[in-house]
Amino acid sequence: MKKIYFLWMIPFLLGSCNSRYNVVPLNKMNKERKQIAQDFVETYFKKCENKDYSEFEGFNIAKRFQAKLSPDSLKRSCNYLYYKNGKVVVEKLVSAHTTKSPRDFMDVLNFKLKTEKSTQPVYLHLGMYRDQNFIEMPFYISADESYYETIRKKYYKK
16 A cells, blocks of 8 residues: 555656746736846946945845845955956846745846856846845856756756
8 A cells, every 4th residue: 555655656756856847927026126127237237346345225234135245245255256256247037936835925037147258158146035125145157057957057967
């Protein structure tokens, strides 16, 4: 009896594991939401370019992410970003993804970046709560368009 139950469970488990995230259509996303994210990313890179490590004003930033944006941390991340990529310019918002979790509360917006030192496309992943457009982590740069694919490749190596 246990074997029959186990055989019934295998298709359900495999069917539910095909993807852990959904693509959010950009045309259905609120324009204000997209603009807030775009403005934050551009402000971040402008602060790095001008070596202005002051506090971000005019944005709803989650407390956890705000702690990562202290002047010392911001200075270190800007220096590392410039060392690795050179001058960075935001091209456009390419896609948005959300997890299939029942505790789903955040979208990850993916911006395509143009850098001095790289000819390959580079993407910035920015987390944003759906409630009141709070900006949250991840704030991550990688070569993959999807943040979830980047994490999968990083931690689940075969």
